[in-house]
Amino acid sequence: MADLTVDLGRGLRLRSPIMVASGTFGYGFDAPQVDHGSLGAIVSKGTTLRAREGNAPIRIAETPSGMLNAIGLQNPGVDHVVRAYAPQWATWDLPVIVNVAGDSVDEYVAVARRLNGVEGVAGLELNISCPNVESGLQFGVDPTLAAEVTRAVRAATALPLIVKLTPNVTDIVAIARAVEDAGADAVSAINTYVGMAIDVRRRRPMISRQSGGLSGPAIKPLALHAVWQVAAAVHIPVIGVGGIMTPADALEFLLAGAAAVQLGTVNYVRPQAAAEILEGITGYLALHDLPDVRALPIRSASVLTHV
């Protein structure tokens, strides 16, 4: 059988290229229907220094082939995560990566420090791309600030560090390069697109915060293009995220140059998706007589220098 393992750097090796995206899987305890055996890693809900209540309802709305969310980083705070969740993660044979969010460089650093060396925490994903809180996007849209927060967190932790990029920028490649230079081990591309929907009958935005982050198949071609661009621009692994529902969707991202993929919205709909997608990738590798997922990108190693 083909080799399905993925190396995200700094010792973070996954047994499968399928991860679950931050914010779509809680802290790994709420979806007993999902077969952990198919997953390479879980990425937790965005976690901040102190507990946050999140945004006032209404927080979600379905849109054509997608959904908007504006949850607002509701989470129990990093101390609770370290005390209540990490000890359980430590007993799993599945790495859990904590998505780290904050309002300031100091907050990101404080959360990263608190998680450093905690058993059960396999890595960090730096969330500089949340569109649903006051300062969520501030760091993700400016290469200088993105690099600054990445560098500061890099210095505060020995853990593998993934930076999750926002697509709500003019030039995602510039941000990707900046965080690579600042010490990121990998990047996730992408977080949600800012969008909105209006309730025509009630004459008001569907979501109480007016705008929200758009996810689902509606954004898949956009996400794929971002991954295609970023994969050719950086020397670190790119994790493809955005609207993946089927094995073919996941393969598109891997063919575009992603080292792994994250499933997001599909987790709300089809708990069996991870297993189906892994089976699809395995079958595809066999069909094309490919030895491993690293052989999937359709552009040569001279273009994709991290492969």
Next chain:
Amino acid sequence: MTIALAPGKVVERSIPMAGAIELTVHHPPSARAGVPGQFFQLEVKAPQTILRRPYSAAWTDPATGRLGFIFNVVGAGSAWLSGLDEGDELELLGPLGNGFDLEGDRPAICVAGGLGIAVFPGVVQALIARGRTVVVLEGARTAAQLLPASRFPDADVRVATDDGSAGHRGSAVDLVSNLLHNRAQLPPPFTGEGQGGRIDILSCGPTPMLRALIAAARRHDIPLATIQVALETPMGCGIGTCLGCAAPRSGGGYVLTCQEGPCVRGDRIDWDQMTDAFHG
């Protein structure tokens, strides 16, 4: 929590009242598990839709392995579900969340507005099975949109319609207010001194109706802790991962409808902050 992913099969499609559809689904694991008021996430395959649709079971029958869903068409998802017919498969995830607390021996008033009646056939049956006296107060726009009283054998069913075509002209909340104002209109257990003459109120309906019910309860000094409501909020996953179905918690923060609800005590919600929402 029993979670079943194998699809059920639609064994009957009927029209329980004007403007509504009732699907009877054969799915023994779902029919066996659960408490009235819990919900299922139904998979819909309508073009351009993504999310499952949450529906409380109208009733379950473990003996035959069947359960029923009563709903109306409000958007693409419910339209797709309404097109299912005998023999079609339906994938359902559940039962999820918390149902009504049916324990105790106090008499119960079930208050339903519009399609809120859809949860009560199973609830009323379970209350009656516990030996409790039950009054059902059902409100609809017009007589044809009332779920027939024959669906609530052994309960005292009273109706209200917006147009006065059946029963009281007005709402189900009017009926509650009238009864609370003049308890002599209620069957004996409601007026007796056993249990301090207290009653339980169970309600399901649009958010403005629930808010009106809470206001009526306050006017009549009914403790909100004796009222249970089935919340309706937009919902994503149904299992507590997306955090999308938040409802404002009394005292601050949020209740997740899918985990703490959908059935919650009336004193758990900050009704001033509770928003009514679009449902597709």
